Amino acid sequence: MAQNQALVSVIAAGAFLAGSVRTDNPSDVKSVLVSRLLQYDEYIGRSPGEYTGSLEELQLETGRQALDVVSRVQVLLNRSDAAAFASSSTAASLDEYAIGTKDLAQMRTLLAIVFKWSIEPLLARIMVAIPTTSPWKRDTTTPIIDLTCIPNDSQLLSSLLDQFVRIILPDGPKSAPSPTHISLAILDQHCSQLIKPCMVLGWLPKHLSNDSVRPLDELRPFVIHLISILPVQQSVTALIDVLPEVSRLPYARKACTFLLSRQLLRRGGVQGTLASLFSDTEELGEQVPLERLEHISLLLQAIPTGMTPFDYYSNIVPQLTNVVTADGVPPVQIRAAAFALSRMLTSDTNATNQAAVARVLLPLLHLPFLNKVPSQSSPTDNAHIPSRALETLQALLINTDPSPALISKLLTPIIPALFSLSSQLEGLRVVDPTLKASLRGILGTWGRVVTSQEGIATLWLVVQGEGGDWFVDVAGEIRQIDGQERQTPLSFFTPEDLERAEETGEFDLDANLLKLRPDPLQFVKYLKSIDRQDIASEIFVMLLEGYRTLKGDSDGDPMRTLLYLQIVMEMQTQLSGDDSPTNILKTPTHILSFVKHALDTTGSVQPAPVDTKSRHRKNGLGLEDLRIVEEDNDINDGGDDADSDDEDAPETANPLKYDDMTATALNLLLSILEANPDLSTENSSVVDEIFELVVYWALNGTEAVKPLAREARMVLTVRLAITSIASPSKSKTTDEESAQAQYQKALKLLQDPILPVRAHGLLLLRELVSPRTTPRSQSLSDPAISKAFVPGILSIFLQSLQDDDSYIFLNAVQGLAAMVDGYGKDTFKGLLNMYSERLDGLAGTNLTQQDVDTRTRIGEALGQVIRRCGDALPKYADVLVPSLFAMVRMAHLPTPLRVSALSLLAQSVNTSPIALLPYREDLLEALIDLLRVETVPMSQKPSKKSDQKLAEDTDGVDDSDTSTAPSATMDSQPTIANSKFPPLRRAALHFMSLLTRAFTSQILESSSLATYTIPDTTLKRARTTLGYVAVMDEDSIVRVMAGEALEGVDRLSGALIGL
Known part of the structure; x- marks a missing residue:
């Protein structure tokens, strides 16, 4: 049509x-x-x-x-x-x-x-x-x-x-x-x-x-x-x-x-809004920017005018929970809904709104576990059945960041019920493994992030038997049952059940035959899995006190007494070999007995005799006993994988190897000593026996055991040193403490695992070696510390330089700088030994990046010490200059170390030019040779005749094509010994410029020129070489610095002839 x-x-x-x-x-x-x-x-x-x-x-x-x-x-x-x-x-x-x-x-x-x-x-x-x-x-x-x-x-x-x-x-x-x-x-x-x-x-x-x-x-x-x-x-x-x-x-x-x-507020309004906001789901994938999540959260928290917060959230919150648990919803929308719920529940901006959200959301999640649900529930009650609530909880925890406040609000009120449900599921063989894993994950997440006080109070409710009894049917539905519906322990001993129990292992040594609640084995395994030292320790103490109280009460419940006793025994059995051995044992006597037994049996039945010089001496301590050893980075690691390896093993036999058991015992000893500062031979005789075993392992242990044993020996030695010194008079104030007492106090602080405390120990040592100001004359006097302690203090500072933490490093640098005034030569020798030792031959060619970084950090400390010396630097020139310039001459060293040594020499010139005066000719000649050999000329040939003549005059310069590849730089290859890297020439030119400038200034201020004589041939070679480098070097910065150095040489020449 x-x-x-x-x-x-x-x-x-x-x-x-x-x-x-x-x-x-x-x-x-x-x-x-x-x-x-x-x-x-x-x-x-x-x-x-x-x-x-x-x-x-x-x-x-x-x-x-x-x-x-x-x-x-x-x-x-x-x-x-x-x-x-x-x-x-x-x-x-x-x-x-x-x-x-x-x-x-x-x-x-x-x-x-x-x-x-x-x-x-x-x-x-x-x-x-x-x-x-x-x-x-x-x-x-x-x-x-x-x-x-x-x-x-x-x-x-x-x-x-x-x-x-x-x-x-x-x-x-x-x-x-x-x-x-x-x-x-x-x-x-x-x-x-x-x-x-x-x-x-x-x-x-x-x-x-x-x-x-x-x-x-x-x-x-x-x-x-x-x-x-x-x-x-x-x-x-x-x-x-x-x-x-x-x-x-x-x-x-x-x-x-x-x-x-x-x-x-419309039906399906939240899901439709999220679908609109995440229309680019394919582009986002599963990663949503935080700004976008926060924007959506603010949008969902905007309450319309004229509507109460409770009415608004009564509509929004159920919609969000439906989005979180609905099938077929994109992950980004689920994450946005969970994020919005978490912000609504934990936001501090509006307490009224937060309370309204809690009134709506928490009953949906908690009531199914706190109130008994009838076995015959109608379809309309699906929102209040435990399985639905558990599904919602799991989705919220998976799709939100692990916020302790959120997890506490969601889980703390129902932890006893969840633990009881999980414990009963562990005893069932025919049950959905996903449900078991979900409960384990929820309980583990809560236990790791909850505060100590809240965790202790909640887990004590578990110990008291709170949480109810639960039943899971074949379809996976969860419901709470009455206590009368539980199977009584006596029913196990019927003929039919006896055979079944023997086949399923319910008569094992660890089996909960009397149906104690909680199951001691499962409860202790949970404490072990969350790895919370504070919670487990307090629970252990509370169990001991409860057991003692029940034992003294004639009317006490014998089943509860047995429960406390079994939990205590399980904690001693399982957690004593744990990676964190101090989680439960706060009473040092039992721990020390275990340590002595572990150290005495894991090596040899008869430990080798210990050197009498290393043993405890009642009449005094040697200097070696007070030396701080390097702390190994793996001391406190303890092998995190050990926990997962031994969880499924029988607790009656320790699966740890000898080294693992020894390391665990030493870690346990260090923790007990830290938790009990007054523990010593005066109040525990077993400490003396442990000290002998620790010394043995420090000398004969493996590489994994030796650092632990050395640290433990140091802590015990400090304890022995403290007890061997008479206590100061009570009339003395802190400011009037003796230097020796302050030294012992510093040693104690240096063993603390808390970083600021160790730094304070370094500060006390720095005060000991710093010159004192007398009250009357206001002049400086020698430090109060005895010179016998100086090597030990210097060793502490030098070892602290290698600490990865910058706070400790800076305190060690300040301590070394303070030692210069009274113990300069020893300080320089110690620093130079660490800075330049083991660099000759093959040792200097196999340095790793960590070695280069460590020596560079030591060089930074050496620079601070040089600057602190000031005009007193010439006293140590014979120690300083030869060692540094020897490193400059070592062509096999990584280039950053040679550059660092040149920088330190330049710092010495800036600090005190007189210190380098005796080496002026050698330094200038060496710098000229370095520039002539290591200069990398530009690839283009000079077109002017003057440039050609300049090249002919510098016949000693190596003109071979030795330029490095464009991609090879000193920063990208810090361990390469490539002397053609521009930073080496820059450092040499910088040093030469400072050297000539300083000598020129000294000549102009001095009345005698003979002291500063420099051969004309040296100056001529310097001018020729610098002129060539200023024109021909491929690095533009080097060319500019060479021009500046050339001007400095000309000024020095003029000063030498009196112009």
Whole structure:
């Protein structure tokens, strides 16, 4: 059947505006629009208009005419629908008014023209005219708008919006949308573009309106009705697109936020909102930016005006829990919902809102475990069954960050019930393993993050038997049962059950035959798995006190007494060989007995005799007994994998190897000594026997055991030293403590695992070696510490230099700098030995990056000590300069070490030029040789004859092509001994510049030139070499520094001849 002629005519007229009809090719856009408008007027039989305005005016006119075409088409389509509904020939009427794909594409083009050339430009001009107090910075590219045209623009925009309202809702503001393709195209593609001007004008307050811009109140019901009939996802998408564009208008932003929050309250509103916000799920994958999650959380926490927090969250929170547990929801949406719930429950911004969320959410998760659920539950009670609550808890914990506050609120009230359920599931062989794993994970997560006080109180409820009795049926449903429904222990001894118990291992040594609750073995395994020293230790002490109380009470429950005793025995059995041995044993006597037994039996039955010099001496201590040994980085690691290896092994036999048991015993000893500062031979005789065993392992143990044994020997030696010194008088204050007591105090602090405490020990040692100020003369005197302790203190500082922590390193550097004043030569010797030892031969070629970094750090400390010396540096020049320059000459060393040595020599020149005066000729000659040999010339050959002559004069310079590859640098290859790296030449030139400058200054200030004589041949070689390097070196920085050094040599020459 032929298409309706009126519809064909209107569509053909729109083709001229859309550019579908071929026309001549005008020279510019303006001419194109004029041509289209004229052709359109001619086609519809209208007098040609005078289209002489600007491009913007032509675009606006084109948009108006395009909207007229769309409106006429919509009217015809609406009439066809009405006629078809009233006529019996429905199919014929529909065919007559059918729109083809090509015509529909043309309608979409016309709609795009309307919004792009009419709606948006008009709205932009009107928004500028609306006064606002919000901070808004105009873009520099925004054109200047003529405000005199605002009244006409406002009227025109109102007319256009009224046309759109009639297109979409032809039967009134509360009717259903027209079911035509045009309405669908507007709502699908231009919904946000239509809502934006409606919100700006529809919600315009009267106090902001004027004669130019008037509010259009009739647009409000249209917008509210429109977004209420659209799908939630489509409505939210449109509002979210509008929100940032109207953010400078507070009233529009408030209205948009209000409408967004109302969308959340619709059925499926939260899920639709999340689907809209995560429309780019494929691009995100499972990783969601934190900023985006926080933005969604704030959106979901925005309570609509006039609504109480409880009413709002009563609607939102169940929707969020449904999203978290629903099937088929993308992971990003589940994570966003879980994140929002966590922020609602733990946010500190509003206590009222947080309490409202807790009132709604926590009963959904806790009541199924706290209240008994009938076995016959209706389908409507699914939200309150334990399995559903457990599923929700697991989803929340998996999809949120491990926040202790959140985990505490979600799990602490139901931990006794969850532990009881998990314990009973462990005894069932036919049960879903996923359910077991979920409970283990939830309990483990809670135990690791809960606070100490809360964890102790909650687990003590578990010990008291709280949590109820649980039953899991074949379908996996969980329900709470009465105590009478439990199987009594006596039923095990029926003939049938006896055979079954023997087959299933229920009569094993660790079997809970009397059905004690909690099961001691499972409870201790849980304490072991969470690895909480504070909780397990306190629980152990409480168990001991409870056992003692029950034993002394004649009316005490014997079953509970037995429970306490079995838990204590299990804790001693399982946790004594744990990686963290001090989790439970706070009474040192039992621990020390275990340590002595472990150290005495894991090596040999008869330990080798210990050197009498290393044994405890009642009459005094040697210096070696007080030496601090290097702390191995693995001392406190203890092998984290050991815990998982021995959990499934029988607890009656320790599976640890000899070295593991020895290391565990030594770690246990160190922890007990730390927890009991007063523990010594005076109050425990077993300490003396342990000391002999520790000395044996320190001398004969493996590489894994020796560091632990040495540290333990040091701690015990300090204890023995403290007890061998008489206590100071009580009348003395802290400031009046003797130097020896302060030394012992510093040694004690250095054994503490807390970093600031160890640093304070270094500070005390620094005070001991620093010169004192006498009260009367205010002059410096020698340190109060005896010189016999100086080697030990120096060893402590030197070993602390190798500590990875910068805080300890800096304190050690300060201590060494303080020792320079009184013990300079010893300090320099110790530093130089660590800095330059074992560098000759092959040892210097096999250095790792860690070795280079360590020596560089020592070099930094040496630089600080050099700077601290000041004018006293010449006293130590014979120790310092030869060692440093010997490193510079070692071509096999990594380049960073040679550069570091040159930097230290340069620091010496800056500190005291006189210190290097005896070595001036040797240093200059060596630097010249280094530059001549290691200079890397540019690849281009010099074109000037003067450059060639300069190259001929420097015949000793190695001109071979030894430049390194572009990718090879000293920073990228710090262990390579490549002397062609530019930093080496830069350091040498810097040192030479400082050297010549310092000597020049000394010559000008001195009255005798003979002291500073430098051979002319040396100066000539220096000028020639530096001139060549300044011109030919491939490194631009080297060339500049060579020029500066050359100027310094010229000034030195002038000073030497008296100019």
